[in-house]
Amino acid sequence: MARYARVTTVSMSGGSGDTAEERARTAVDRAVANIDRAADDDPDIIVLPETFTGLGCDSDMWFATAEPVPGPTYGRLAERARHYHCHIVCPIVRQDGGRTYNSAILIGRDGEVIGICDKMHPTVSELAIGVTPGVSAPVFETDFGSIGFAICFDLNFRDVIEDLASGGAELVCFPSMYRGGLQTRIWAFDHAVYFASATPDEGSVIVDPLGNVLEQSDRYEPIISRRVNLDFADMHIDENHQQWEAIKAKYGDAVELDILSPEARFVLYSHHPELSVEDIIAEFSLETTQEYFARSSLRREEALRGASL
Amino acid sequence: MARYARVTTVSMSGGSGDTAEERARTAVDRAVANIDRAADDDPDIIVLPETFTGLGCDSDMWFATAEPVPGPTYGRLAERARHYHCHIVCPIVRQDGGRTYNSAILIGRDGEVIGICDKMHPTVSELAIGVTPGVSAPVFETDFGSIGFAICFDLNFRDVIEDLASGGAELVCFPSMYRGGLQTRIWAFDHAVYFASATPDEGSVIVDPLGNVLEQSDRYEPIISRRVNLDFADMHIDENHQQWEAIKAKYGDAVELDILSPEARFVLYSHHPELSVEDIIAEFSLETTQEYFARSSLRREEALRGASL
Numbered sequence: 001m002a003r004y005a006r007v008t009t010v011s012m013s014g015g016s017g018d019t020a021e022e023r024a025r026t027a028v029d030r031a032v033a034n035i036d037r038a039a040d041d042d043p044d045i046i047v048l049p050e051t052f053t054g055l056g057c058d059s060d061m062w063f064a065t066a067e068p069v070p071g072p073t074y075g076r077l078a079e080r081a082r083h084y085h086c087h088i089v090c091p092i093v094r095q096d097g098g099r100t101y102n103s104a105i106l107i108g109r110d111g112e113v114i115g116i117c118d119k120m121h122p123t124v125s126e127l128a129i130g131v132t133p134g135v136s137a138p139v140f141e142t143d144f145g146s147i148g149f150a151i152c153f154d155l156n157f158r159d160v161i162e163d164l165a166s167g168g169a170e171l172v173c174f175p176s177m178y179r180g181g182l183q184t185r186i187w188a189f190d191h192a193v194y195f196a197s198a199t200p201d202e203g204s205v206i207v208d209p210l211g212n213v214l215e216q217s218d219r220y221e222p223i224i225s226r227r228v229n230l231d232f233a234d235m236h237i238d239e240n241h242q243q244w245e246a247i248k249a250k251y252g253d254a255v256e257l258d259i260l261s262p263e264a265r266f267v268l269y270s271h272h273p274e275l276s277v278e279d280i281i282a283e284f285s286l287e288t289t290q291e292y293f294a295r296s297s298l299r300r301e302e303a304l305r306g307a308s309l
Numbered sequence: 310m311a312r313y314a315r316v317t318t319v320s321m322s323g324g325s326g327d328t329a330e331e332r333a334r335t336a337v338d339r340a341v342a343n344i345d346r347a348a349d350d351d352p353d354i355i356v357l358p359e360t361f362t363g364l365g366c367d368s369d370m371w372f373a374t375a376e377p378v379p380g381p382t383y384g385r386l387a388e389r390a391r392h393y394h395c396h397i398v399c400p401i402v403r404q405d406g407g408r409t410y411n412s413a414i415l416i417g418r419d420g421e422v423i424g425i426c427d428k429m430h431p432t433v434s435e436l437a438i439g440v441t442p443g444v445s446a447p448v449f450e451t452d453f454g455s456i457g458f459a460i461c462f463d464l465n466f467r468d469v470i471e472d473l474a475s476g477g478a479e480l481v482c483f484p485s486m487y488r489g490g491l492q493t494r495i496w497a498f499d500h501a502v503y504f505a506s507a508t509p510d511e512g513s514v515i516v517d518p519l520g521n522v523l524e525q526s527d528r529y530e531p532i533i534s535r536r537v538n539l540d541f542a543d544m545h546i547d548e549n550h551q552q553w554e555a556i557k558a559k560y561g562d563a564v565e566l567d568i569l570s571p572e573a574r575f576v577l578y579s580h581h582p583e584l585s586v587e588d589i590i591a592e593f594s595l596e597t598t599q600e601y602f603a604r605s606s607l608r609r610e611e612a613l614r615g616a617s618l
Contacts, residue, residue, distance in 0.1 A: 121605060121606075121609060122609070124605050127605075127608045127609065127612050128608075131612075132613075133612050135613065135618050153605070156545075156602055156605075157602070157606070178571065178573050180571060180572065182571075183498075183572060185491065186491075186495045189491055189492075211491050236465075238432065238433075260490070260491075261490070262487065262488035262489060262490030262491075262512060263491055263492060264487050293465055293466070295433065296433050296462070297466070299437075300429075300430060300431070300436065302436075303431075303442050304441075304442055307441045309441070309442075309444050
């Protein structure tokens with residue numbers, strides 16, 4: 001069963017003004033204008049950059065943009081989410097009681113909060129001014145798929161992607177100050193997830209589960225957008241490729257095989273209106289990459305025991 | 310202190326003949342011809358493809374190419390290593406008592422065996438025909454640097470690169486049947502090591518510690534070669550870049566800063582005849598990526614404890 005989603009990310013700089021409140025308010029004005037433009041494509045989710053309300057502020061003013069949820073920024077974006085019936089990722093400096101977090105708020109189509117992710121690995125300088133780290137990286141369910149977050153510096157720590165992968169994330173949103181580059185492709189490839197980054201100015205990317213960059217923003221195209229299919233599974237060529245001919249002969253273009261040649265991997269997508277990738281896997285006795293590597297490790301353990309090593 | 314090494318890898322197909330012995334012998338003829346050509350560049354190390362003596366054989370004949378070390382193939386390559394006063398990586402199916410391994414033999418400049426690495430993760434089909442796995446991935450010292458191995462399917466299992474990185478490998482040799490592609494760049498980038506692959510026919514690569522492909526073999530250039538500098542350290546831009554100007558002002562091109570922009574990383578190379586990268590690090594209070602991430606994690610732990618999370 002094809003599970004299509006239109007993923008949109010916005011590259012943008014911050015607001016203007018002399019106070020944290022003014023900077024945040026004008027940054028939200030800018031974000032709303034971008035959301036209104038992005039809405040032409042009828043997105044399922046729009047991702048904004050890390051703490052976009054504090055972009056360009058010095059450290060003190062950045063910290064002072066902190067606001068609770070619900071709060072003014074959340075309120076204005078929730079209204080847009082309702083209006084366009086889409087999800088919006090709203091990354092802000094967030095106040096909760098006495099604590100301050102660097103957070104991404106996942107807003108649902110009705111404007112409700114689906115979940116909040118706190119940056120697990122604030123930088124040393126963020127920690128020094130009092131940012132509280134997140135404890136783990138949660139995964140949230142939406143009507144189109146499972147979504148997790150890595151926020152900026154998080155991209156350097158594998159515990160984040162391991163949390164997300166074990167939680168079943170299909171799409172990782174990466175609101176960030178820096179672009180990540182190769183590392184965004186590495187995480188997408190290593191764990192077979194889509195990756196959607198939103199950074200200031202330019203260099204946001206949408207990466208597919210084979211690590212291919214599908215879209216990249218630049219000065220001419222600060223808003224990037226892609227329809228992806230979340231009904232997919234990644235596989236290793238080794239013991240699956242014998243079935244390719246039979247699959248294509250039976251299902252034609254209702255099933256897509258995206259083959260990554262030197263890496264010996266492929267992703268199977270179902271565009272079929274009734275059959276899911278799981279159905280195809282069962283019908284043709286396919287094995288996912290994860291299952292194949294687990295089986296290989298098991299056989300290895302047996303061989304080591306057999307050789308008394 | 311610049312620590313230069315000329316790294317050479319050979320893409321080649323196997324031998325011919327009706328028996329395992331003939332196939333192995335003619336494959337070694339081919340390898341020796343390639344080594345003689347490669348020697349024009351005066352390499353410090355030459356890497357051959359995975360089990361090159363059994364290339365193109367079916368499974369039974371491949372297994373039958375197994376030979377001990379010392380043995381005929383090792384003997385002929387050791388003679389070439391002595392002749393050219395260089396290291397040679399000799400990957401063969403290896404017999405040791407009752408066991409059979411898929412191994413890479415590191416031959417030193419005097420023809421001696423510096424070390425043997427057994428493939429840690431043979432494929433399911435290799436295990437099925439009786440290949441014994443290696444227990445861990447060792448690191449060997451040479452006169453130009455520390456060398457480890459990943460053999461083909463090993464490239465899918467992170468325990469291999471983690472063994473190699475914790476053992477201090479500076480250069481990972483990757484004799485393989487498949488090319489690896491993005492994954493060779495991932496391992497090089499994640500652990501800041503050089504990567505040198507040797508595969509059948511074409512697609513061998515030499516990758517630098519930032520994950521850049523320096524050389525790639527193809528049909529016109531089956532032998533690739535690069536002079537690399539193993540006196541390097543990888544760093545994160547965040548808290549080091551303030552020193553760049555002072556370093557360059559003092560040492561000019563005796564110190565090289567290779568900056569990888571969207572990834573926010575750089576590698577510092579010393580080409581200085583007397584100062585090592587460690588000396589430069591100490592003089593300018595720099596911090597390696599590994600140290601920086603460890604410090605960040607420590608600060609995070611403290612913040613979590615402070616917030617009672």
